[in-house]
Amino acid sequence: MEPSQSLWDFMAQQSDKLWSQTVAHIGLTCISLLIAVVIGLPLGIWIAQRKKAAWFVLGFAGILQTIPSIALLGFMIPLLGIGPLPAITALFMYALLPIIRNTYTGISGVDAAITESARAMGMNPWQVLFRVELPLAMPVILAGIRTATVINVGVATLAAYIAAGGLGEFIFGGIALNNTNMILAGAIPAALLAIFFDFLLFRIQKINLKRMRKVSIALPVLLLLLSSFYIIPKTQNQMLAGFTPEFMGREDGYLGLKSEYKLDMPTVVISDAVMYKAAFEKKLDVISGYSTDGRLKAFKLLTLEDDKHIFPPYYASPLVRKDVLVKYPELQPALELLTGKINDSIMTDLNYRVDYLKQNPEKVAHDFLVSAGLYKKPSNGNKGTIRLGSKIFAEQYILIQMYKELIEGNTQLKTLSRTGLGGTKICFDALTNNEIDLYPEYTGTGLLVILKPSKKDLKNLGGDREKVFEFVKKEFLNQYQLQWLKPIGFNNAYALMMRQEQAQSLNIKTISDLKIHSSNENHQH
Numbered sequence: 001m002e003p004s005q006s007l008w009d010f011m012a013q014q015s016d017k018l019w020s021q022t023v024a025h026i027g028l029t030c031i032s033l034l035i036a037v038v039i040g041l042p043l044g045i046w047i048a049q050r051k052k053a054a055w056f057v058l059g060f061a062g063i064l065q066t067i068p069s070i071a072l073l074g075f076m077i078p079l080l081g082i083g084p085l086p087a088i089t090a091l092f093m094y095a096l097l098p099i100i101r102n103t104y105t106g107i108s109g110v111d112a113a114i115t116e117s118a119r120a121m122g123m124n125p126w127q128v129l130f131r132v133e134l135p136l137a138m139p140v141i142l143a144g145i146r147t148a149t150v151i152n153v154g155v156a157t158l159a160a161y162i163a164a165g166g167l168g169e170f171i172f173g174g175i176a177l178n179n180t181n182m183i184l185a186g187a188i189p190a191a192l193l194a195i196f197f198d199f200l201l202f203r204i205q206k207i208n209l210k211r212m213r214k215v216s217i218a219l220p221v222l223l224l225l226l227s228s229f230y231i232i233p234k235t236q237n238q239m240l241a242g243f244t245p246e247f248m249g250r251e252d253g254y255l256g257l258k259s260e261y262k263l264d265m266p267t268v269v270i271s272d273a274v275m276y277k278a279a280f281e282k283k284l285d286v287i288s289g290y291s292t293d294g295r296l297k298a299f300k301l302l303t304l305e306d307d308k309h310i311f312p313p314y315y316a317s318p319l320v321r322k323d324v325l326v327k328y329p330e331l332q333p334a335l336e337l338l339t340g341k342i343n344d345s346i347m348t349d350l351n352y353r354v355d356y357l358k359q360n361p362e363k364v365a366h367d368f369l370v371s372a373g374l375y376k377k378p379s380n381g382n383k384g385t386i387r388l389g390s391k392i393f394a395e396q397y398i399l400i401q402m403y404k405e406l407i408e409g410n411t412q413l414k415t416l417s418r419t420g421l422g423g424t425k426i427c428f429d430a431l432t433n434n435e436i437d438l439y440p441e442y443t444g445t446g447l448l449v450i451l452k453p454s455k456k457d458l459k460n461l462g463g464d465r466e467k468v469f470e471f472v473k474k475e476f477l478n479q480y481q482l483q484w485l486k487p488i489g490f491n492n493a494y495a496l497m498m499r500q501e502q503a504q505s506l507n508i509k510t511i512s513d514l515k516i517h518s519s520n521e522n523h524q525h
Contacts, residue, residue: 010181014170022189024165028084029152029193030226032091036148037223040096041141044103045129054104061097069094069155073162074274082242082270082278087156087164094155095148102144106137139205145219146201153194157186163242163268163278173269176246176423178449238521242270242284246423251448251458252494253288256310261511265518272393276301276355279499286514289497292344292395292490294352301497305510311494312463314444315487316347316395318403322481324437328384332485334410335403335438339486341372347395347490354394361394365401375405381412389427389436390419395492399440424449432480442492443484446472451479465491 011018047054067075069090076086110133118132134141160168170186173179204219247253248269257263265286270278278284280299289296291303318335325332342350350368353359369375386407390396397419404415418436421427424445430436447453447461447468461467473484496511508514 005181007181007184011185014185018170018185018189021165021167021169021186022193025153025156025167025190025193026226027228028087028091028156028159028164028166029149029197030223032088032156033095033145033149033152034220034223034227035088035092036095036099037145037220039092040099041103044100044141045107045134047100048104048107058097058101058104061100064093065097069158070161073158077162077274077277081281082163082274082283083268084159084164086162087159087166091152091155091159094151098144098147098151099141100144102147103137103141106140106144107133109140110136142201142205146198146205149197149201150194153190153197157190160245160269161271162274163270163284165269169245169248169269172271172423173245173249175425176244176449177249178425178428179249182249238266239285239518240283241265241267241286241288242275242278243267243288244272244275245269246449247288247494250494252311252444257496257511260308260310261515263511263515263518265514265521279497282499285498285502287497289495290395290492291495292347292351292492294348294350294355294394296497297348297352298356300500302500302503303495303497304503304508304514306495307510307512309463312444312447312461312468313465313491314442314493315465315469316399316440316442316490316492317469317487318438318485319431319441319446319476320438320483320485321431321434322477322483324386325483328386328411328413330411331386331407331413334406336486337374337406337410338402338488340489341374342368342489344490347492350398351394354398361397362401365398366405368398369402369405376409378405378408379410379412380408382414383412385414385416386438387416387418387436389421389430389439390417391424391427391439392420392422396440399488403438403440431482440488441484443469443472443487444493446476446484451475 005013043057047057064072072090072093073086076090080086080089114136115128115132118128123131156166157168157171159166160172167186167190170182171190174182174184174186243254248267249255254267268284270284270287272289275284275287276289276293276295276299279287279301287301289301289303295301296303320331320335346368350364353364354361366375388400388403390400400417400419404417407413407415418430421430421436421439424441427436427439427441428450431439443465451472453461453471457471461471469484469487476482476484496514498508498514503509506517508517
C-alpha cells in the first residue's frame with residue numbers, strides 16, 4: 001500500500017488547480033447572481049405594484065426552484081450544449097426565486113403612510129421608489145440575495161458535471177476515486193466561500209439607511225468585478241478532450257495518458273452521462289469511455305487502440321459480503337448462473353438498448369435471461385432478503401435486475417434493489433457498512449481505486465486479467481471480508497474514443513497517433 005497523504009499535503013500539491021477552480025467557482029456564482037439581480041429586482045418591483053401578477057411570477061420561480069439541479073443541467077445540454085452557458089443559466093434560475101420574493105416582500109412591507117406622505121411632498125412614482133421604498137426594503141432584498149448566493153455556491157459544484165469547472169471537479173473526482181482528501185479539497189473551500197459571502201452580505205445588511213445608497217451602487221460593481229474571475233476557456237480550433245472525474249485521477253486513465261503517452265491536450269471534466277452526446281454533437285473530440293458502452297454504437301464512435309497498454313483488462317463480477325454467503329450458501333450458485341454467459345459484444349448490445357433505444361433496463365435484463373434459458377418464475381420464498389446495490393449507469397442497472405431474477409427464481413430468498421448509489425466509493429462504503437449485500441464491480445476498479453497497490457505490485461501483475469482477479473480476490477477477502485465471485489465473462493475496460501469520421505479523416509487509429517496529432521497542433525499554436 002502507498003503511504004497515506006495528509007489533507008494539507010494534498011491541497012499544497014494541488015494548489016494551482018485548487019486556486020483556479022476556486023476562482024472559477026466564485027466567477028460562476030457571481031455571474032449567475034448578477035444576472036438574477038438584474039432580472040429579479042425589477043421583476044420583484046413590478047409585481048409589488050401588480051398583486052395579480054405576483055402569484056403567477058412567484059409560482060413560476062418556485063417551480064424552477066423545485067427541479068433537481070442535476071436534472072436541470074441535463075435539460076440544458078440539448079439546448080445550450082456543455083460548458084459555462086448551461087451552468088450559468090441553471091444557476092441563474094435557482095437564484096431567481098429568493099431575489100424576486102424578497103424584493104416583492106420588502107417593497108410590499110413599506111408602511112403605506114410613509115409612501116403617502118412622500119407623494120404628498122410632491123415626489124413622483126420614480127422618486128418614491130428610489131428614495132423611499134428601495135432604501136427601506138433594502139435589508140429584506142439583501143436577505144434574498146444572501147439566500148441566493150449560498151444556494152448558488154452549493155449548486156455551482158454540479159457545474160463540473162457539464163465541463164464548466166469549479167470545485168465540483170475535486171468533489172466528484174474524490175467520490176469516484178475513493179479519495180477523502182480530494183473530496184475535502186473541493187468541499188472545504190466551497191463551504192468557506194458560502195460562509196464568507198454570507199458574512200459579507202450580512203455586514204452590508206446592517207448598514208444604516210444613509211449609507212445604503214452607496215451600497216446599492218457598490219454591490220453591483222463588486223458582483224461585476226467578481227464575475228470577471230470566470231474567464232471562459234477558449235480553444236481555438238484545437239482538439240478538446242472530455243474526461244470523467246474518475247478517469248482524471250486514475251493511473252489507468254488521465255495520469256497514465258500523461259506519464260506513458262505524454263499526451264498533452266486541452267481537457268475538460270464532464271459527467272459520463274453527457275460525455276458521449278457531447279462527442280457526437282462535436283462539442284468534444286476525444287472522450288474517455290467504457291469498452292462495452294452501448295453509446296459507442298449509437299453515436300458512431302471509434303475506440304482508439306491502446307498501443308502502450310495502460311488500460312488493463314477488467315473482469316466484471318459480483319462483489320458480495322462474506323457473511324451473507326456463509327448465511328445463505330444457495331446465493332453463490334444462483335449468482336454464478338450468469339458466469340460465461342455475457343461476452344463484450346452481448347453486453348455492448350444490452351447497453352445500447354438501454355442507453356440509446358431507451359428501453360427499460362428491467363425489460364432488457366429479463367428478455368436476456370429468457371433468451372439464455374436462465375429465467376425461472378420467482379419462488380416467493382421468505383427465507384431472507386438480499387439487498388442489491390448498483391452504480392448509476394445502464395450496465396449496472398441491467399446486471400442488478402438479472403441478479404434479482406436469478407436469486408428470486410433459484411432460491412427461497414427475496415431481494416431489495418438499491419440502484420443509483422453514485423460512484424465506486426458510495427457503493428463500496430455501503431457494502432462495507434452493511435447497507436447492501438452485493439453489487440457488480442470491476443476487478444481493475446477494485447485494484448486501483450480501492451486497494452491502491454504499490455507500483456511494484458502493479459508491475460508484477462502486468463495487466464494480466466487472471467493475475468489481477470486472483471490478487472483482488474485475495475486482498476478483498478483479507479482486508480474487507482468481501483468475496484469476488486466468478487467473473488461474468490465480459491471485459492469493461494477504459495478506452496479513448498473519437499467520432500469515426502474525424503478519426504478517419506485525421507488518420508488516427510491509436511492513442512500514439514492522437515499524441516502526435518495533438519503535439520503538432522500545440523506547435524502550430
